[in-house]
Amino acid sequence: MPIYLKNVCFTYQPDSPFQNQALNGISCTIHDGEIIGVTGPTGAGKSTFLQLLNGILKPTAGEVEVDGVVTSQLKGRALVNLRQKVGLVFQFPEDQLFEVRVFDDIAFGPRNLGWSEDKVKRAVQWAMDMLGLDKDEFQDRSTQELSSGQKRRVALAGSLAMRPNYLLLDEPTAGLDAYGRQLLLALLRKLNREYRTTVVIVSHRLEDLAAVCQRLLVFQAGQLALQGTVSGVFGHQEALQEVGLQLPPLNELLWKLKAYRPEIDPTVLTLEEAAGEIERAFEVYFQGGPEDV
Amino acid sequence: MIRVNQATFRYKDSLPAALNRISFTVDPGDFIAVLGPNGSGKSTLARLLNGILIPDEGTITVLGMDTRDVSLRPDIRRAVGLVFSNPENQMVASTVEEDVAFGPENQGLPREKIRQRVDAALARVGMLELSHRPLHLLSGGQKQKTAIAGILAMKPHYIVLDEPTSMLDAQGRKDVIQTLLELNRRENIGIVLITHLVEEAVWARRILVLSQGTVKMEGSPEEVLLKTIELNKLGLESPLITRLVAELNRRGFTIPPATFQVDDLVRILCRSI
Ligand SMILES: Nc1ncnc2c1ncn2[C@@H]1O[C@H](COP(=O)(O)OP(=O)(O)OP(=O)(O)O)[C@@H](O)[C@H]1O
Ligand SMILES: Nc1ncnc2c1ncn2[C@@H]1O[C@H](COP(=O)(O)OP(=O)(O)OP(=O)(O)O)[C@@H](O)[C@H]1O
Ligand SMILES: [Mg+2]
Ligand SMILES: [Mg+2]
Numbered sequence: 001m002p003i004y005l006k007n008v009c010f011t012y013q014p015d016s017p018f019q020n021q022a023l024n025g026i027s028c029t030i031h032d033g034e035i036i037g038v039t040g041p042t043g044a045g046k047s048t049f050l051q052l053l054n055g056i057l058k059p060t061a062g063e064v065e066v067d068g069v070v071t072s073q074l075k076g077r078a079l080v081n082l083r084q085k086v087g088l089v090f091q092f093p094e095d096q097l098f099e100v101r102v103f104d105d106i107a108f109g110p111r112n113l114g115w116s117e118d119k120v121k122r123a124v125q126w127a128m129d130m131l132g133l134d135k136d137e138f139q140d141r142s143t144q145e146l147s148s149g150q151k152r153r154v155a156l157a158g159s160l161a162m163r164p165n166y167l168l169l170d171e172p173t174a175g176l177d178a179y180g181r182q183l184l185l186a187l188l189r190k191l192n193r194e195y196r197t198t199v200v201i202v203s204h205r206l207e208d209l210a211a212v213c214q215r216l217l218v219f220q221a222g223q224l225a226l227q228g229t230v231s232g233v234f235g236h237q238e239a240l241q242e243v244g245l246q247l248p249p250l251n252e253l254l255w256k257l258k259a260y261r262p263e264i265d266p267t268v269l270t271l272e273e274a275a276g277e278i279e280r281a282f283e284v285y286f287q288g289g290p291e292d293v
Numbered sequence: 294m295i296r297v298n299q300a301t302f303r304y305k306d307s308l309p310a311a312l313n314r315i316s317f318t319v320d321p322g323d324f325i326a327v328l329g330p331n332g333s334g335k336s337t338l339a340r341l342l343n344g345i346l347i348p349d350e351g352t353i354t355v356l357g358m359d360t361r362d363v364s365l366r367p368d369i370r371r372a373v374g375l376v377f378s379n380p381e382n383q384m385v386a387s388t389v390e391e392d393v394a395f396g397p398e399n400q401g402l403p404r405e406k407i408r409q410r411v412d413a414a415l416a417r418v419g420m421l422e423l424s425h426r427p428l429h430l431l432s433g434g435q436k437q438k439t440a441i442a443g444i445l446a447m448k449p450h451y452i453v454l455d456e457p458t459s460m461l462d463a464q465g466r467k468d469v470i471q472t473l474l475e476l477n478r479r480e481n482i483g484i485v486l487i488t489h490l491v492e493e494a495v496w497a498r499r500i501l502v503l504s505q506g507t508v509k510m511e512g513s514p515e516e517v518l519l520k521t522i523e524l525n526k527l528g529l530e531s532p533l534i535t536r537l538v539a540e541l542n543r544r545g546f547t548i549p550p551a552t553f554q555v556d557d558l559v560r561i562l563c564r565s566i
Contacts, residue, residue, distance in 0.1 A: 171459075249555055278541060
């Protein structure tokens with residue numbers, strides 16, 4: 001089911017000296033089975049937004065409807081049920097590694113779902129494989145005695161193992177090496193394609209969002225500044241700059257080249273496409289020079 | 294100078310050494326970027342450089358001080374500032390400005406001087422406005438900026454930064470790199486920048502590539518970042534613009550392969566018009 005936000009506001013520490021309105025009048029829909037990216041400058045409200053989507057935070061005004069229920073009306077068991085369907089991976093993985101053993105940490109969610117130990121084992125094995133964590137090497141290690149990228153992988157594995165219908169990821173590629181990043185992005189595509197998992201990714205790296213997302217939401221100072229398809233948003237270079245964001249290197253390059261060669265499309269998403277744009281616009285000058293034309 | 298000589302470090306006997314006979318030096322005013330896959334030993338190296346960890350074998354000396362000598366530890370920590378990869382591990386006070394003032398206060402500086410340093414450091418990372426905010430009420434990027442400011446305010450001889458920009462927006466990342474380059478060039482502060490963003494390593498004078506606890510590649514950005522196959526084998530990538538240049542050259546262009554930055558490629562392509 002889609003996730004609906006209607007006029008959502010969120011204020012931290014209301015009626016205190018540190019009262020802080022982090023989100024203001026957000027209305028949007030996250031469609032069923034889509035991969036959507038969320039970006040915006042530091043402090044824009046992205047992590048707050050994500051935590052509203054699984055009921056950890058409840059709006060101070062407006063409504064969030066997830067999986068057919070309005071989160072502000074949920075209590076106790078119903079809230080727990082929702083969190084099992086909506087997996088959240090925090091911005092700092094340390095914030096969610098509680099168990100000592102890596103295996104137990106990844107198994108925590110599945111066990112809470114009441115799965116048989118056999119099913120739990122298979123789920124943990126699958127999640128570790130998917131994130132490039134060798135089972136023999138890591139399952140008995142302590143979660144506190146890992147490198148930061150290894151912790152990130154364990155945190156991700158813990159959420160994935162539950163096979164949630166909705167997956168909320170806060171800066172999931174931060175701290176991963178290039179190989180781990182590719183692995184994760186491919187995995188998200190696969191989950192989305194094969195199981196129609198709805199995925200919401202918060203990231204400062206627009207190239208990661210461009211690689212997997214169908215749509216983008218751009219936040220600024222607690223408001224939705226821009227939304228649309230990835231190419232659509234990348235077509236608004238000035239608006240992005242005003243918000244303080246930068247396009248991925250390929251698109252930044254193409255926009256700069258467009259000033260000289262207006263026929264260039266600066267919104268393409270892959271390296272091959274970018275090379276194609278440049279080739280069409282510049283090749284006469286490079287291959288044999290203009291006199292050959 | 295920081296001199297790392299055949300340093301080996303093991304967290305536990307049951308695990309392989311996190312670092313295995315590493316040797317290199319960081320000269321005064323040097324700028325070294327450290328790349329490497331997850332678990333290759335980068336953060337361990339960072340902790341060895343300022344004496345939080347002590348090598349099991351081999352030695353590390355900072356300005357001639359051996360990190361094994363317990364009595365020198367305060368001086369070593371003052372000489373080498375370390376920005377942790379998780380800013381939460383570094384926070385010691387309750388508000389932003391108290392946290393940034395912690396280092397200079399420990400150095401016994403006069404109040405006025407501390408004030409100046411704190412304000413300058415917070416301004417550099419764009420956190421002046423939030424200086425009274427309690428730390429637990431900050432966003433991820435705001436925490437990371439505070440952690441960086443805390444080290445800047447100490448004015449160490451060397452700054453070691455462990456993935457300092459992983460939670461920052463594009464502007465924040467640019468500001469940090471700009472600040473590091475300024476400190477490096479104007480104040481001759483030695484920089485060791487650990488990063489997964491190969492685009493940041495381009496700014497360094499030298500790059501070290503770690504894998505499984507040993508130095509696998511070492512050299513200038515030109516020497517290291519064009520070895521795509523070798524990097525890929527280690528689970529790493531060359532910069533996106535460099536890969537684009539390689540693709541264009543495959544299609545018949547003749548662009549210098551050591552082109553790392555967007556603006557350089559724009560200049561090269563547009564000179565041809
Ligand atoms: N627990 C809290 N109490 C009060 N204010 C908070 C709290 N957590 C965050 N804030 C503030 O709310 C605003 C939005 O924070 P949020 O963490 O959602 O930002 P973000 O977009 O995720 O930023 P980043 O990119 O730095 O992670 C920021 O100004 C932040 O300082
Ligand atoms: N406290 C610890 N106890 C035991 N082993 C540890 C501890 N911290 C790290 N390790 C192990 O030491 C090795 C090197 O870890 P280190 O944190 O230095 O890697 P890294 O290069 O910083 O990786 P990342 O890119 O993921 O941050 C890893 O295999 C890790 O699992
Ligand atoms: Mg955040
Ligand atoms: Mg590390």
